[in-house]
Amino acid sequence: MSALGSIVPLAFGALRRNRMRSSLTSLGVIIGVGALIVTVSSGEGSKAVLQAQLATLGTNLLIILPGSSTSGGARGGPGSGKPLTHADLLDLVAGVSAARYSAPVDRTTTQVVIDNQNWLTTVYGSTPEFFAIRDWTLARGRFFTSGEADSGAKVCLLGQTVATQLFGNGDPLGQVVRVKIMPCEVVGVLGGKGQSSQGQDQDDLVVMPWVTFKSRMMSQDRVHVGSILISALSPDEVSHAQSQAMGVLRQAHRLSDKELDDFTVRNLADLAATQEQAADTQTGMLRNVAAVSLLVGGIGIMNIMLVSVTERTREIGIRLAIGASENRVLLQFLVEAIVLSAAGGLVGIALGLGGSLALSAINHWPFIVSPGWVLMAFGLSMGIGVVFGFYPARKAARMNPIDALRFE
Template sequence: MVKVFLIIRIALRALARNKTRSLLTTLGIIIGIAAVIAVVAVGQGASSMIKSQISTLGSNLITIFPGSSKSGGFHWGMGSQQNLTVEDAEAIARECPYVTAVTPVVRAGAQCVYREKDWATSIQGVDTSFQTVRNWDMAEGAFFTEADVRSATRVCVLGKTVAERLFEGQDPVGETVRVRGMSFRALGVLAMKGTTAWGQDQDDTIVTPWTTVRRVLLRSPFNNVNQILISISSIKVLEEARRDITSLLRQRHRLGPGVDDDFSIMDITEVTQTITQVSRLMSALLAVIASVSLVVGGIGIMNIMLVSVTERTREIGLRMAVGARRRDILVQFLAEAVMLSGIGGIFGIGAGAATAHVLARVNKWPVLISPGAVFIALLFSAAVGIFFGFYPAWRAARLNPIESLRYE
């Protein structure tokens, strides 16, 4: 143990002789380790955030869009074709055994006004099953009723963002909000859901009966819908539920054998897989950049250690002359290389943590810096020091003591 501390002290003393050179040598390691820490911290934080946000959508949620994804008719949140109807939603609820709740969705955009305040938001026309399907509670007030849906009543439920923008802390229940110039009575406010993994504010919305959107806002006599949202009994019966829904809709839409579906079905597992794949791709790309930085830093350490061996040739010869073994010289120079990379690793961990927190503030992502990530970063930096420091240390150990003492 005493010998280990002695080796460390001698290594630190040798590095302290050229502080500026030692600091510049560690820059590559600092950048590489900082990148590793930042990638891991942001990646783990993003993964945690995605899982929590996916859960807000509903783990048993299936979404049907009009138009086939193969033909380009599918688009996030809206359908470019209009071949899904309220009757389709009712048939799914009635005939598919694994389905527990269904709601049609008719969308519209609108400028909403309350007194002197206004806010542009999305309007979702749904039925009373919406809360069950989306697993969305009320923060205050109440949801609309079946009677409101049947009579296309001008009532609405506000998302948290809309309520805050228009009412700024006041109680909106019972107040009148103007949507596209028409008066709607606010029945309540939905509980906060937050932002989705793809950046959409779920709380920036107003929910109203689908009949109200279709007949009052859009003034359309048709029953076409932009989406059908479905809740199934369990994620375990997902494939069976998809099969039943597909079969039913193909039958209702009179699609013969060999004809592509004129609708697209997406479940929460597909959303999760897509986002996870993108996250992994970005992490892999950043990991490659971090690896390149570590290699460049390692080459820098090797070059500086080779220069150090040349500069200290007489010192090496003198140590050998007074009894130092080749192994001692090897260990000493290897220790200096590991110390260089280790110091770079420590500073890199700090820089990486700071970078991760800055990214988190800018992008509003959580960061998770685990002890395992710190340990791996230190292990990487030590490995770089050993790998790139071995050759200079080996050259130092192979010097002839007599020739070294003659070196000028």
């Protein structure tokens, strides 16, 4: 269309004559588009961090906790009711075909000491499956073996934090630390996991065989189990494994159909979904705020275009008098509005990308920007020009040339 070829430079010329006003008008769109890009990008970035953190908890994980007791209407927390037992674990291993691994977990908080160094940490008792279920890696040394687990060998693995606190840069392998009252040989150091999504240091732990833990840390109680971890075969099998585990435990605890579960099976995928949903809701709300500011930017453009049309009434009269068609005048003012808002959109995208980059650097999350969103933001800013430029442009095009020429 040859008309556009002459109208676009015309629009730029008109806007250049009012540089300050044009840039202030665009500011609304700049802020709106910038905010939109930042919220979407930081939403994606924080979600990626959340997912990475949840992955450190272990894959396809089910956590089985003892049920709560209810006395006089007041419900106790998990563990206040009937405890889980080692027999339950054996039933689960035998009965849950959708599970890849199952492991008992007991823990206590105690002092770990070597020479003149000591550190308060959480000590876990479990089996070698624990490392697989929770996706632990080795920084050095080895995991303890099934033989060591069954025989109750006095061996342990240190988390990164504990290793650093007790040994600094020294080598903990082969050293004997005292856990509570029990001397224990360090056979390995676990790889780092960092903070959990709740901000806990996941590397502040010591892991030893469950039999060792029960016989040395606890008073010889080898019957009860604090909690049981199950890793499903695949993400799709998690809910299957969950229902299997519930069936097995209800049977093992001889619960009739009318009785409630005396245990809790927690699905980590559900937890992850809940957290993601919360993050999405937050991002969505921020996005709405950005959208509203974009709307306000559009109204600003309409306002200034109306002022501009009134100011240039005589110019419009001249154009109409010498034979410009209504459509050409409409198009001219519409293009001006679109150029204003699209230019604002481009600047907003640049600022938004810069802001997102800065935020991702500050918060240590990945810089994620999908080209689709950037294109959409640009399209949105052009659309705002069309929508909010149309009314002023139509007002210009519909003027009576005689009256417009006489306008002072």
